[in-house]
Amino acid sequence: MxxxxxxxxxxxxxxxxxxxxxxxxxxxxxxxxxxxxxxxxxxxxxxxxxxxxxxxxxxxxxxxxxxxxxxxxxxxxxxxxxxxxxxxxxxxxxxFTTETTLSEDIFIEKLAAKLTNDNTLNDLTSLTEALYHSLDEIGQTVQQAKKIPSGTDRLLLFLKKxxxxxxxxxxxxxxxxxxxxxxxxxxxxxxxxxxxxxxxxxxxxxxxxxxxxxxxxxxxxxxxxxxxxxxxxxxxxxxxxxxxxxxxxxxxxxxxx
Structure with a gap:
């Protein structure tokens, strides 16, 4: 066989x-x-x-x-x-496989920038949808560093199925x-x-x-x-x-x- x-x-x-x-x-x-x-x-x-x-x-x-x-x-x-x-x-x-990684500071900056530019977030449903959309976009950030710096206190790791x-x-x-x-x-x-x-x-x-x-x-x-x-x-x-x-x-x- x-x-x-x-x-x-x-x-x-x-x-x-x-x-x-x-x-x-x-x-x-x-x-x-x-x-x-x-x-x-x-x-x-x-x-x-x-x-x-x-x-x-x-x-x-x-x-x-x-x-x-x-x-x-x-x-x-x-x-x-x-x-x-x-x-x-x-x-x-x-x-799961890795999609991208971000330091805590960069993640918060990216998420805050996306949400503050949206003037329609006036209820829980629209806020939830905006968060999902923002996380999807942030997750597609290209990982540039060949070795991620260890200086951040918290590292966010995005995984996809x-x-x-x-x-x-x-x-x-x-x-x-x-x-x-x-x-x-x-x-x-x-x-x-x-x-x-x-x-x-x-x-x-x-x-x-x-x-x-x-x-x-x-x-x-x-x-x-x-x-x-x-x-x-x-x-x-x-x-x-x-x-x-x-x-x-x-x-x-x-x-x-």
Whole structure:
């Protein structure tokens, strides 16, 4: 099988020396990749510079990205070049990317200037609309500094929503067995299954691996694999999750062939 795996956590640049990222280490993706490789499959492994990854070996191609935008362009490029039998989208993709940054003083000056020039702000509705419009304009301010000065007491960081990578996978690789991931924190088994099932349906996945951050520590990593029929299988460690995913993807692929 020809397998694509994404793993690690994307970073969104604030300036040339600062970024926003998440705590994903890529360890689960590494375990899944190694398990597929051990079964003789070819793996294209898309990851981030800070994440762990399988050791270089035959049948393994590693591609590094940093931002969500780079991830999207890399995947589209791969989809143009080859067809995948399975896609394991385990990367922790940033929900938001940076739009611009402003010091407190500059932000207040810009907002005050816009509002004082508007003579129609005579009720709450018009004031609210003006604020939304002003924030939208200010958010589009081009970030000029390569390194933001640290002299301000308060820095305002504007973030805008990233597109959902998982939403595009089925459209571009309709033949692939698609596995998505959902991480929640401090929820019940029922809630994990409910949210995971909704994500599976929304993005037309074959499987979703739902897990709770509070159930991930030391050698334990509880994961619930949900299929399109709603059936669940629970694993207790990263190696168990990896073997479970490989077995299920192989089984699904054989049934489609």
């Amino acid at each position: 020809n397998i694509l795996i994404t793993a690690g956590g994307t970073s969104e640049r604030i300036d040339n020396v600062r970024s926003i990222t998440n705590h994903s280490t890529g360890r689960l993706g590494k375990a899944i990749g190694e398990c597929f490789l051990a079964q003789g499959h070819h793996v294209t492994y898309v990851t981030t510079p800070q994440a762990v990854r399988p050791v270089n070996q035959a049948n393994l191609s590693i591609i590094e990205i940093e931002t969500t935008k780079e991830l999207a362009s890399t995947l589209l490029n791969q989809f143009e070049q080859q067809s995948f039998d399975g896609i394991i989208h385990g990367m922790a993709v940033s929900d 990233n597109p959902k990578i998982i939403a595009m996978l089925r459209d571009h690789q309709p033949q692939a067995v698609l596995v998505g991931f959902k991480l929640l924190v401090g929820v019940s088994f029922e809630e994990l299954v409910h949210v995971g099932s909704a994500l599976l349906t929304k993005n037309n996945c074959d499987f979703i691996l739902a897990n709770d951050l509070e159930q991930i520590h030391d050698k334990q990593h509880v994961g619930i694999l949900i299929d399109a029929t709603g059936q669940t299988t629970t694993a207790q460690t990263k190696s168990e999750i990896a073997q479970l995913i490989v077995n299920k993807v192989e089984e699904k692929w054989r049934s489609q062939s």
